[in-house]
Amino acid sequence: MKGGIDMARSRTLERHLSDDGYGLMIRALNELHYAGETSFYSTASLRPCEKHLFDRYGHDARILDVGCGAGRVTKAITERGGRITGVDINPTAIDVARQTCQDADFVCASMTDLPLPDASFDQVWCLRFSFNALPTVVERINTLAELWRVCAPGGSMFVEVFNWHHRGRFGLVRIANLLDQYARVLRWHGEGKQRSAPIPARDILYLANKAEGAAPGFAHLTTVREMQQLGAAAKLDRYATVISEESLLAGTRTPIRPRHSGYSMWLAATKPGGLS
Numbered sequence: 001m002k003g004g005i006d007m008a009r010s011r012t013l014e015r016h017l018s019d020d021g022y023g024l025m026i027r028a029l030n031e032l033h034y035a036g037e038t039s040f041y042s043t044a045s046l047r048p049c050e051k052h053l054f055d056r057y058g059h060d061a062r063i064l065d066v067g068c069g070a071g072r073v074t075k076a077i078t079e080r081g082g083r084i085t086g087v088d089i090n091p092t093a094i095d096v097a098r099q100t101c102q103d104a105d106f107v108c109a110s111m112t113d114l115p116l117p118d119a120s121f122d123q124v125w126c127l128r129f130s131f132n133a134l135p136t137v138v139e140r141i142n143t144l145a146e147l148w149r150v151c152a153p154g155g156s157m158f159v160e161v162f163n164w165h166h167r168g169r170f171g172l173v174r175i176a177n178l179l180d181q182y183a184r185v186l187r188w189h190g191e192g193k194q195r196s197a198p199i200p201a202r203d204i205l206y207l208a209n210k211a212e213g214a215a216p217g218f219a220h221l222t223t224v225r226e227m228q229q230l231g232a233a234a235k236l237d238r239y240a241t242v243i244s245e246e247s248l249l250a251g252t253r254t255p256i257r258p259r260h261s262g263y264s265m266w267l268a269a270t271k272p273g274g275l276s
């Protein structure tokens with residue numbers, strides 16, 4: 001892989017499943033999972049970080065909501081007078097989004113390959129961990145390159161991701177994630193490397209918690225360094241900074257340390273040029 005990230009760690013898996021095979025499997029799981037959770041992703045209210053993004057950057061902007069789900073953010077933004085387009089790969093979610101919010105445009109497409117013109121949005125937002133749903137390194141790089149391509153000069157992109165180094169209460173989340181990862185590798189060795197190939201590092205499968213009866217979900221948890229490397233591979237490293245939610249809310253864009261232990265982090269980038 002170009003940026004030298006993750007691939008080394010993913011090789012264990014790739015010897016057993018092709019990258020494409022794994023991608024297909026997770027994309028199928030994502031489709032089921034998010035189709036089952038539209039009740040939550042069409043109705044939940046805006047979080048403080050989302051209100052902040054709109055208040056600070058969104059009022060006169062053409063906004064793109066990437067991985068928009070069932071229209072939660074698009075609806076709230078249009079109600080505030082904003083101009084927003086939603087894009088999501090999930091046809092069920094897009095159908096619900098179109099019913100939830102009649103004042104926005106929606107496109108059913110993958111964020112890895114956006115059917116949208118260059119420089120067509122002033123604000124490009126990938127919120128609430130939609131980026132973590134991408135199963136492969138290639139998809140993550142292509143997505144950042146696509147978000148950057150559709151961002152207009154003078155505009156900004158913001159990508160919110162779950163943090164692999166999140167500690168949780170008493171460090172329990174971190175400990176559990178590490179044990180889970182080591183257990184997969186140990187089980188695989190214990191079975192003579194014949195079965196249960198460990199899924200790639202920092203990938204997790206979890207029980208759906210937003211809507212009863214939904215299929216399990218997938219997330220690839222990222223690190224600060226990984227986000228920097230993905231940004232570099234997508235050729236936006238000169239403009240991108242990885243910041244905490246607190247920094248986003250304070251408008252400071254202070255880079256966070258590699259072992260940042262918060263729940264989330266944001267890749268924030270502003271494109272040079274334009275009027276601002």
Ligand SMILES: C[S@@+](CC[C@H](N)C(=O)[O-])C[C@H]1O[C@@H](n2cnc3c(N)ncnc32)[C@H](O)[C@@H]1O
Nearest residue numbers: 034067068069072088089090110111128130133
């Ligand atoms: C956690 S939900 C977030 C929904 C919405 N952003 C919100 O905050 O309400 C993640 C969304 O990402 C979408 N998604 C996953 N992979 C995608 C891809 N390759 N392209 C576009 N959307 C994708 C899923 O279909 C799902 O609707």
